[in-house]
Amino acid sequence: MLLSEFLKSGIESLSALYPAPEARSIVLLLCEERLGTHSYTPIVDPGYEVDRRILPVLEADMGRLMQGEPIQYVLGKAEFCGRSFRVTSDTLIPRPETELLCREAVRMACQVRNLRIPFGKEAAPVRILDLCTGSGNIAWTLALEVPGAEVVGVDISEGALSVAASQDFKAEMKASGSLPPIFVKADVLDTEQDFPYGSFDIVLSNPPYIRESEKAAMRRNVLSYEPGTALFVPDEDPLLFYRAVARLSDRFLSPEGKGMAEINESLGEETAAVFRENGFREVVIKRDFYEKSRFIFYSR
Numbered sequence: 001m002l003l004s005e006f007l008k009s010g011i012e013s014l015s016a017l018y019p020a021p022e023a024r025s026i027v028l029l030l031c032e033e034r035l036g037t038h039s040y041t042p043i044v045d046p047g048y049e050v051d052r053r054i055l056p057v058l059e060a061d062m063g064r065l066m067q068g069e070p071i072q073y074v075l076g077k078a079e080f081c082g083r084s085f086r087v088t089s090d091t092l093i094p095r096p097e098t099e100l101l102c103r104e105a106v107r108m109a110c111q112v113r114n115l116r117i118p119f120g121k122e123a124a125p126v127r128i129l130d131l132c133t134g135s136g137n138i139a140w141t142l143a144l145e146v147p148g149a150e151v152v153g154v155d156i157s158e159g160a161l162s163v164a165a166s167q168d169f170k171a172e173m174k175a176s177g178s179l180p181p182i183f184v185k186a187d188v189l190d191t192e193q194d195f196p197y198g199s200f201d202i203v204l205s206n207p208p209y210i211r212e213s214e215k216a217a218m219r220r221n222v223l224s225y226e227p228g229t230a231l232f233v234p235d236e237d238p239l240l241f242y243r244a245v246a247r248l249s250d251r252f253l254s255p256e257g258k259g260m261a262e263i264n265e266s267l268g269e270e271t272a273a274v275f276r277e278n279g280f281r282e283v284v285i286k287r288d289f290y291e292k293s294r295f296i297f298y299s300r
Contacts, residue, residue: 001049001050001055002042002046002047002048002049002050003031003035003037003041003042003045003048003049003050004042004046004048006027006031006050006058007024007027007028007031007042010023010027010030010062010065011023011024011027013062013065013066014026014027014065014066017066017068017220017221026065026071029071029075030058030061030062030065030071030074030075031058033075034054034057034058034061035050035051035054035058061074068219068220068221068224068225069221069224069225070093070221070222070225070226072087072093073087073088073089073093073225076088078093078094078135078137079094080094080098080099080137080141081099081102081103081137081141081145083140083141083144083169085135085136085137085140085167086135086163086166086167086168087135087163088159088163089225089226089227090157090159090160090162090163090227091134091135091159091160091163091164091227091230092134092135092226092227092230092231093226094135094137096289097262097288097289097290097294098137098138098206098262100286100288100289100294100295101138101204101206101260101262101295102138102141102142102145104260104286104295104297105128105138105142105202105204105260106141106142106145106146108202108258109126109128109142109145109146109149109201109202110146112126112201112202113126113146113148113149125148125149125150126146126148126149126150126201126202127149127150127151127152127198127199127200127201127202127254128142128143128146128149128150128151128152128200128201128202128203128204129151129152129154129197129200129202129203129204129248129252130142130151130152130153130154130181130204130205131154131188131203131204131205131207131245131248132154132155132188132205132206132207132208132230132241133153133154133155133160133161133164133181133183134155134157134160134163134164134206134230135160135163135164135167136153136163136164136165136167136181136183138153138204138206139151139152139153139164139181139183140164140167140169140181142181142202142204143178143179143180143181144169144172144173144176144178146178147176147177147178147179148177148178148179149178149179150179150182151179151181151182152181152182152183152184152197152200153181153182153183153184154183154184154185154186154188155183155185155186156185156186156187156188157227157229157230158185160227160230161183161184161185164181164183165183182197184197188205188207188241188244188245188248189240189241189244191243191244191247191248191251195248195251195252197252198252199252199253199254199257200252200253200254200257201254201256201257201258202257202258202259202260203245203248203249203252203253203257203258203259203260204259204260204261205241205245205259205260205261205262206261206262207241207242207244207245207261207262208229208230208231208232208233208241209233209238209241209242209262209263209264209267210231210232210233210264211232211233211234211235211238211264212232212233212234212235213235215232238264238267239267239270239271239274242261242263242271242274242275242296243274243278245259245261246274246275246277246278246280246298247278249275249278249280249298250278250279250280253299253300255300256299256300257299257300258297258298258299259275259280259296259297259298259299260295260296260297260298261295261296261298262294262295263285263293263294263295263296265292265293265294268285268293268296269285271285271296272284272285272296275296275298279300280298280299280300281299281300282297282298282299282300283296283297283298284296284297284298
């Protein structure tokens with residue numbers, strides 16, 4: 001089968017699930033991963049034949065995609081902040097919006113590190129706590145972007161923690177001197193639990209925040225495949241995780257520390273109030289690149 005024929009057939013097969021440009025992007029990404037081709041390959045090499053040995057694999061992949069399974073789960077990986085992260089159905093697929101959270105956290109962490117440089121070998125490492133770590137994409141990004149930082153990632157899901165711990169950045173760590181994050185199983189909602197990891201300069205979180213009533217507006221590929229426990233909160237108590245994050249931040253954020261969390265765009269002011277009620281004076285709502293209220297930044 002010609003590559004151009006496979007692309008045409010694949011795009012048509014996904015047209016009931018996705019807009020045409022997105023369907024095309026998905027099939028091209030599949031071919032890039034499985035065949036090593038590029039978007040321009042059918043143009044510069046119109047006679048490109050799909051290897052018969054690989055065709056059954058592609059057909060099986062297309063079967064999964066036609067059922068609505070996200071391409072990231074089919075390939076077993078997702079791109080985030082310029083790196084490839086392993087993902088499974090135990091973890092959420094990292095979103096581009098969350099990259100903004102990481103960039104700001106990296107900037108803050110580097111500021112803290114630079115202020116401590118004059119102390120030389122006596123300088124305390126930057127310490128970062130990632131609540132609801134999932135695949136570990138936030139924890140690993142901070143650990144790799146801020147060499148020497150001590151990062152702790154927390155999640156209640158053993159499956160997610162297994163994925164987070166399995167991320168393979170050995171070569172980059174060796175080159176940069178970065179330390180791997182420590183991943184800890186704990187229930188974020190248990191705010192008074194023993195947590196013997198000291199205080200932190202930065203607390204990050206991307207907790208569940210989508211209300212059950214908002215499911216109707218979501219795509220099937222999210223509802224059917226991504227872990228609901230990492231996405232949804234009850235309508236009657238949509239801020240339960242933010243109360244927990246605020247309480248844990250009160251306990252473990254250093255006096256000069258900074259906290260930041262991804263939020264439900266419809267509950268910005270209500271979420272900000274939770275942090276103010278927990279003693280944080282500086283609470284700011286930040287927007288994403290779609291101009292939606294997406295983050296809360298807070299400090300004492």
